[in-house]
Amino acid sequence: MAKLNINGKIRDVQVESDTPLLWVIREQVGLTGTKYGCGVAQCGACSVHINGEVRRSCSIPVGSIKAGDRIVTIEGLSANSSHPVQKAWAALDVPQCGYCQSGQIMAAAALLKKNPNPSDKDIDEAMTNICRCGTYQRIRAGVHMAAAAAKDGRTVAPADRKSNA
Amino acid sequence: MKKTTSKENRIEQVAKVRESTNLSRRKFIVGSAAAAGGGLALGFQFPFVKSAAAQGTVNTYPEINAWVVIKPDETCAIRIARSEMGQGTLTGLAQLVAEELECDWKHVTTESPTPGQSLARKRAWGEMGTGGSRGIRTSEDYVRRGGAAARIMLLQAAADSWKVPASELTVSDGVITHAASKRTTTYGKVAAAAAKLPAPDPKSITLKDPKTWKIAGKPMKRLDTAEKLNGNLVYAIDVKVPGMMCAAIKDCPVFGGKLVSFDEAKVAGRPGVRRVVKVNDTTVAVVADTWWHAKTALEALPIVWDEGPNASRSSAMIADQLKEGLTASSAYAHRKEGDALKAMEGAAKKVEAVYTTPFLAHATMEPMNCTVKVTADRAEVWVPTQNGEAALAALSEESGLPLEKCEVYKHTLGGGFGRRGGAQDYVRQATAIAKQLPGIPIKLIWSREEDMTHDFYRPISQCRLAAGLDGSGKLEALHVRISGQSINAFLNSPAAKDGNDDRQLQGYYEKPGDAQLGYTVPNLLIEYAMRNTHVPVGPWRGVNTNQNGVYMECFMDEVARAAGTDPLEFRRALMQNHPKHLAVLNAVADKAGWGKPLPAGVHRGIAQFMGYGSYSAAVAEVSVSDQGKLKVHRMVLALNCGHAVNPDQIAAQVEGSVAYGLSATFYGECSVDKGRIVEQNFNTYEIMRLAEMPKVETVIVPSFDFWGGVGEPTICVVAPSVMNAIYAATGKPVRSLPLKNVKLV
Numbered sequence: 001m002a003k004l005n006i007n008g009k010i011r012d013v014q015v016e017s018d019t020p021l022l023w024v025i026r027e028q029v030g031l032t033g034t035k036y037g038c039g040v041a042q043c044g045a046c047s048v049h050i051n052g053e054v055r056r057s058c059s060i061p062v063g064s065i066k067a068g069d070r071i072v073t074i075e076g077l078s079a080n081s082s083h084p085v086q087k088a089w090a091a092l093d094v095p096q097c098g099y100c101q102s103g104q105i106m107a108a109a110a111l112l113k114k115n116p117n118p119s120d121k122d123i124d125e126a127m128t129n130i131c132r133c134g135t136y137q138r139i140r141a142g143v144h145m146a147a148a149a150a151k152d153g154r155t156v157a158p159a160d161r162k163s164n165a
Numbered sequence: 166m167k168k169t170t171s172k173e174n175r176i177e178q179v180a181k182v183r184e185s186t187n188l189s190r191r192k193f194i195v196g197s198a199a200a201a202g203g204g205l206a207l208g209f210q211f212p213f214v215k216s217a218a219a220q221g222t223v224n225t226y227p228e229i230n231a232w233v234v235i236k237p238d239e240t241c242a243i244r245i246a247r248s249e250m251g252q253g254t255l256t257g258l259a260q261l262v263a264e265e266l267e268c269d270w271k272h273v274t275t276e277s278p279t280p281g282q283s284l285a286r287k288r289a290w291g292e293m294g295t296g297g298s299r300g301i302r303t304s305e306d307y308v309r310r311g312g313a314a315a316r317i318m319l320l321q322a323a324a325d326s327w328k329v330p331a332s333e334l335t336v337s338d339g340v341i342t343h344a345a346s347k348r349t350t351t352y353g354k355v356a357a358a359a360a361k362l363p364a365p366d367p368k369s370i371t372l373k374d375p376k377t378w379k380i381a382g383k384p385m386k387r388l389d390t391a392e393k394l395n396g397n398l399v400y401a402i403d404v405k406v407p408g409m410m411c412a413a414i415k416d417c418p419v420f421g422g423k424l425v426s427f428d429e430a431k432v433a434g435r436p437g438v439r440r441v442v443k444v445n446d447t448t449v450a451v452v453a454d455t456w457w458h459a460k461t462a463l464e465a466l467p468i469v470w471d472e473g474p475n476a477s478r479s480s481a482m483i484a485d486q487l488k489e490g491l492t493a494s495s496a497y498a499h500r501k502e503g504d505a506l507k508a509m510e511g512a513a514k515k516v517e518a519v520y521t522t523p524f525l526a527h528a529t530m531e532p533m534n535c536t537v538k539v540t541a542d543r544a545e546v547w548v549p550t551q552n553g554e555a556a557l558a559a560l561s562e563e564s565g566l567p568l569e570k571c572e573v574y575k576h577t578l579g580g581g582f583g584r585r586g587g588a589q590d591y592v593r594q595a596t597a598i599a600k601q602l603p604g605i606p607i608k609l610i611w612s613r614e615e616d617m618t619h620d621f622y623r624p625i626s627q628c629r630l631a632a633g634l635d636g637s638g639k640l641e642a643l644h645v646r647i648s649g650q651s652i653n654a655f656l657n658s659p660a661a662k663d664g665n666d667d668r669q670l671q672g673y674y675e676k677p678g679d680a681q682l683g684y685t686v687p688n689l690l691i692e693y694a695m696r697n698t699h700v701p702v703g704p705w706r707g708v709n710t711n712q713n714g715v716y717m718e719c720f721m722d723e724v725a726r727a728a729g730t731d732p733l734e735f736r737r738a739l740m741q742n743h744p745k746h747l748a749v750l751n752a753v754a755d756k757a758g759w760g761k762p763l764p765a766g767v768h769r770g771i772a773q774f775m776g777y778g779s780y781s782a783a784v785a786e787v788s789v790s791d792q793g794k795l796k797v798h799r800m801v802l803a804l805n806c807g808h809a810v811n812p813d814q815i816a817a818q819v820e821g822s823v824a825y826g827l828s829a830t831f832y833g834e835c836s837v838d839k840g841r842i843v844e845q846n847f848n849t850y851e852i853m854r855l856a857e858m859p860k861v862e863t864v865i866v867p868s869f870d871f872w873g874g875v876g877e878p879t880i881c882v883v884a885p886s887v888m889n890a891i892y893a894a895t896g897k898p899v900r901s902l903p904l905k906n907v908k909l910v
Contacts, residue, residue, distance in 0.1 A: 016436060023457040027411075032403035033396015035579070037530050038613045042847035045530060074396035086394045093386055093813065096821060097251030098393030099400060099530040099579030124856035130847060132530050132580050133251045134824025136858035138817070 002062055005069065006031070007076025017063025022046040024062045025073060033074035033102045037130065044129030047103035048073050054110035074102035077109060085109045088145035096133030103129045108143050117147050227360035229318055231289040232262055232311030234276070235356035239339060241268040242276045243312075246283065246290035247300040248551050249389060250581035251821075252876045253814035254300035256387045258308055260810055261301070264381040265312030265373060268352060269338035275388055280553035281572040294552040296586045296704060298777035298874025301810055305872055310367040315359075317370070322359035323350050375808055375869055384813030389577070401549040401576040402534045406606035409536065410439055411456035412598050413463040414609060416619050417447040419476045419840035420699045424449055425469040432462040441466060444597045452602060456610050475699040475840040483625060483698050483837060484521070490648025490694030491519065491629040497665045497695070500675055503688030505633075508642035512633025516727045518720055520630070521901040522712040524835040525623035525705055526842075526850060531579020532616040537595040538606040539564050544571045544599075546592055549578035551585045559589040563596035582825070583704035587656075588621060614845040621703025622835055622842075624650035626669070628716040633688075638728030640739060642688040645673065645716065651695050652709075655702045664695035671709035672717065672774050672881065678871070680710060680776045682717070683746030684739040700837060706825055707880035710776035714881035715888065715902065718772035722889045723898050732771055732889065733759050745805060746773055749780040749866060753803035756864045757784035767798060770889025772882040779806040779873030783882035785859075787890040793909040797827065797857070797887055802879050803864040807871035816863040819879050823861050826883030828853040834903050851905070 004011045006029055013028040025034050025048070034057060037045030041059035048057045049072040050065070065071070077083050081090070085108045088094075095101045104127070111118055111126040118126065123143050131139070228234045234242040243262045249255040255275055263273050283290050291304055316336065323341045324331035327348060335342050339352040375382060392398035417424060427449050429441040437458035444450050449468055453459035490496070509515060535548035537560070544564035550556040553575045560571045578585055595609035611619075626649025633642035651669050653661035660666060671680045673691050705711070725735035733754055740747040750773045754760075763769065766788045773782035786799040802819050809815055832851035836843045844850035888899045895910055 019457055023455065026403075027455040027457060030405070031396065032399070032405075035400075035530070036402070036532070036610070038847050040613075040846050040848060043530070043852075077395070081391065081395045089394050090386075090390055093390055093817065095251070095387075095390055095393040096253070096817060097530065097578060097580045098389075098398060101393050102396050105394065127855045130530065130852045130854065132528060132582070132825065132828075132852065134821035134858075135817070136824055136853075136855040137820045137861055139855060140858070 002065065003067060004029070004062070004065060004071060006071045007073060013062070015062060018061045021048070021057040021060040021062050021065065021071070025057060031073050031075050035099055035102055037100065042130070043100070044103045044107060045100050047106040047129060049106060049110055052110070052113060054107050074106060077105065083109060084146040084149045085112065085142065088142040088149065091145065092138045092142050094135050094138040094142050096135055100129060100131045104131065104139055108139070108146065111143065112147055112150065116150060118143060227357060229315040229356060229359050230311055230364055231286070232308060233266060233315035235268075235319070235352045237353045237356070239269065239272045239351060239353040240274055241266070241272045241339065241352065242274050244290060245275045245277050246293045247304065248293070248295040248553065248575060248578060248581070250295070250551065250578035250585070252300065252818060253387060253811060254295065255389055256385060257301050257810040257814060258304065259388060260381045260383070260385055261305055261309050262312035264378055265309045266316050267336045267339070270380050270385065272339060273388065277575055279573055279575070280557040281569070283554070284557065284568060293554050294586070295581070296551050296583060298779075298877040300876070302778060302807075302872040302874055305808070307367070309372050310370050313370045313372060314365050314367060317365045318359040318362045319352050319355055321362055322355040326355065326358065381810050382808075383811070385811055387814065398577060400531055400579050401536065401547050402531055402579070402610060404536050404547040404576070404608065406536055406538065406547070409606040409608055410452050410454060410602070411459050412450045412452045412595070412607050412609040413456060413459035414444065414448060414450040414594060414611060414615060415463055415468065416615065417470050417472065418618060419470070419472040420701060421475040422470050422472040422840070423447055425471050427469070428467040432466050435462045435465065438462045440602065442598055442601050444594050448594060450594070450598050450609070452598065452607060456608070460612060472840060478699055478840045479838050480836045484627075486698070487625065487627045487648045487696050490696040491627055491646055493648075493694050496646060496692040497663070498690065498692050499667060499670045500673065500689055500691040502686075503642070505642040505644045505688040505690035508688035509631060509633040509644060512641060513636040514634040514727055516632045516634070516724050518630050518723055518898065518900055519627060520716045520719065521627045522625065522715060523833065523902060524625045524700060524837070525829055525833045526617050526620040526835050526844070527580075527582045527584035527705055528617060528847070528850060528852065529578070529580030529582060529584055532613055533584075533591040533611040534609060535592055535595050536606055536608040537592070537599040538604070539596060539599040540604050542566070542570055544596065545574065546595070547574045547576060548592055549576050549585055550589065550592070551578065551581045551583075552587055552589065555587045555589050556592050559592040560596055563593045564600060582706040583708070584620065586704060588703065613847070617845050617850055618842040620835075621701045623705035623711065624652055624669070624702040624709070625698065625700075626650065626712050628712070630716060630720040632720070632724045632727075634724070634728050638730055640686055640724060640728070643686045644690045646692045646694065647713070647716070648694040648696050650697050650700070650702050652702050652704060654695060654697050661695065664693065666693060666695060669693050669695070669709055670713065672713040672776055679778055681743070683743040683773060683775060684736070685742045686739065699840065706822070707776065707877045710774060710877070710881035711826070711829070711884065714772065714774040715885050718774060718882070718885035719888050719892070719898065719900070722770070722892055731760075736771070736773065745780050745868065746775060749773060749803045749805050750782045752864050752866045753782040753784050753801055756803065756862060757801040759784060768890050768894035770886045770891070770893055772885035772889060774881045774885070775878075776881055777874030777878045778871065779804060779875065779878035781879045781882045783879070783886035785886040785890040787887060787894060789891060789894040789909050791910065795891065795904065795909060797859040799860045799862070800883070800886065801862045801864065802882065803866055804875070804879055805866045805868055806873040806875050806878065807867055808869060809865050809867040812865055815865055815875050818875050819863040820861045822877070822880040823883050824853060824858060826880040827857065827887070830884040830887055830902060830904060831857070832903050832905050834906070
């Protein structure tokens with residue numbers, strides 16, 4: 001039995017304490033935006049925020065979560081996909097298959113919280129999640145775009161369904 | 166327009182498509198029964214099945230035709246039969262339909278017919294399989310005709326209501342105008358009437374000149390991005406079906422080995438465990454309330470395998486087997502022009518090299534999975550598949566139920582790359598499990614380790630090349646001998662009969678149009694020595710153009726150097742009979758600034774090759790440190806895919822092909838020890854990360870006289886252009902992949 005604060009809601013879960021947080025989130029709580037990719041903290045598809053830090057939930061036993069730890073998943077990052085990272089991702093059509101993007105977005109959001117104006121080198125170091133479709137170039141551009149939008153205090157133009165040309 | 170961003174909306178949308186296509190099918194059955202004496206009705210009907218993903222309110226609207234449904238609120242739902250796995254085909258196909266339909270792009274949504282619905286309508290949506298970069302190029306004609314036919318019917322409906330000739334009407338963005346009487350109406354208002362009109366003969370339709378396109382050919386935003394940003398998109402791995410249980414699976418680690426026994430009692434008392442089942446002769450699965458319980462119980466399950474004779478096989482043995490094929494007296498001569506061997510003897514200069522490439526896993530981000538429910542008279546699967554009809558067939562065969570009692574719900578794939586095509590092995594497994602627990606939906610998920618060790622791998626091969634130059638450095642003779650595994654042979658295809666397997670020589674063909682070699686050499690011998698192993702093989706993004714591109718294009722640089730000629734100039738001289746190949750090579754050279762000065766320590770490499778009906782070329786800029794550390798700084802790629810339906814998505818595919826191709830170039834290797842695959846997860850099967858991604862520039866040079874593929878073509882020039890740049894940097898040719906095993910300096 002554990003009490004988890006996920007996306008601001010307290011959830012009671014009945015589960016063995018060595019169950020990885022990822023599988024608690026997916027199978028007990030029922031939030032499936034956080035993905036399984038490798039189970040060994042290599043790919044980052046399972047990235048969530050714990051107290052504002054990006055963590056790979058596949059390798060965190062739920063028993064190690066402390067009372068008062070705030071867990072945020074992709075579903076709780078923003079209302080209406082309004083986080084600057086989500087807006088930038090939409091504006092640049094970053095996702096291809098999209099499977100890794102929950103994790104990429106959570107990693108980018110955590111990076112920008114710590115470092116509102118990251119250099120390419122900062123992005124290289126922080127954005128280590130795997131994408132097999134190869135969206136890395138747009139992820140980099142997306143992080144820069146989100147940073148610029150946040151810095152200027154203006155929001156990124158919402159994704160225009162028409163041409164971006 | 167209400168954009169479908171929430172799960173609820175999607176559920177509603179899914180329910181709507183199911184119901185609307187159901188209704189129209191009933192109409193179809195009635196109509197065709199009358200016309201064809203019942204021959205087409207087949208006497209069955211799909212009951213509307215409320216899947217877990219389809220529980221919303223159901224509204225129904227008549228379809229204009231198989232491709233188009235227009236709702237009173239002007240929403241234009243375009244039907245997409247091909248699978249979406251990130252490659253953007255969904256958006257591209259919608260653009261092609263919308264272009265001819267003349268609807269308002271802002272009102273476009275998409276729906277996917279199920280394979281069962283397609284079957285019931287005699288494949289009204291054509292081929293559903295999505296591989297070989299065919300999604301757009303082999304459906305463009307009929308989907309555009311579908312859009313145009315709907316437009317004609319909608320205009321006719323307006324003309325009928327106004328009692329004017331349809332020829333007096335114009336339409337733009339779904340608004341129909343009769344200029345003479347200053348009347349306007351909209352698609353949404355006339356759709357119901359249009360749906361009742363007879364369809365025009367598709368052959369009578371004149372399609373638009375692509376030069377006049379307004380929606381197709383433009384960098385429209387993808388239609389499927391929003392749900393990928395907030396966790397709302399339900400991949401098959403996320404499906405929840407009432408009463409569902411989860412399964413974890415283990416296939417014999419050695420290919421060809423067998424399952425002997427397992428000790429269910431040892432795990433029966435573990436939390437949540439329901440059953441341990443023999444799936445087939447080689448595989449066992451644990452079924453539990455959650456996947457985590459299933460997986461951990463499976464790990465604790467004592468299993469006895471009969472690993473069989475393959476348990477002694479190793480990479481070194483396979484390498485020796487292939488090496489033998491390089492010089493074996495017998496091989497399949499695919500191309501024999503002039504007399505290469507004789508010309509070689511008299512050559513002023515001879516160049517020889519042997520290249521090798523490894524087995525590779527696909528490693529889609531979403532591991533293999535699907536959910537299957539089997540009852541006495543129905544089987545259903547929720548599945549990420551590149552081939553919905555193959556999934557339907559697998560479900561039917563494995564469940565023992567006829568096709569019409571089976572249904573497939575296709576979900577967006579978390580990556581495909583060829584892994585989720587015809588085989589549908591995971592559908593067969595899940596069905597075999599679900600059959601043993603009738604009525605209980607079983608979600609089978611492979612662990613990453615299972616996924617990596619039971620793939621259909623990119624085939625391993627080696628290649629021996631020899632070139633003869635005349636005194637002036639002109640290429641007089643070229644002999645290429647590939648020795649390696651055949652995909653067709655693994656599939657038991659007649660195309661591999663007696664080892665005469667053209668597919669393994671993809672990219673070297675004489676015949677234009679698909680994968681033609683871009684060079685003319687007076688004496689040319691291209692051979693294949695089929696050497697099969699016990700490792701399962703299959704198509705992997707770009708398939709054999711990957712290896713064959715490396716062999717031909719890296720060797721070209723070696724020959725150019727021996728001839729004392731610039732690699733670009735050397736190629737140009739051989740390409741005069743292949744103007745399309747040459748044009749793309751020239752385009753990439755121009756954009757990359759070939760021959761212009763580079764920063765100190767940076768070197769260029771170039772490559773061109775053809776596959777999937779499209780022409781590709783690349784220039785890579787790399788540096789190699791004194792310690793041998795490689796950095797790829799910039800890559801420029803040019804592509805002529807004939808027609809460019811969405812330039813921004815083509816650029817995305819090119820960028821993706823660079824990442825997939827560079828991962829393979831740097832790290833990709835599945836090695837064999839004791840008959841099994843050694844690399845089990847991303848810590849040993851490394852994948853390129855963002856930090857290593859070069860700046861990619863895409864040059865699209867469509868010539869508008871053919872339709873080529875996009876998803877696969879450019880990957881084949883990624884590795885060779887980088888390898889050639891390394892050669893330029895170090896003076897040492899790189900002849901084997903991956904680079905992690907190669908000392909560059």
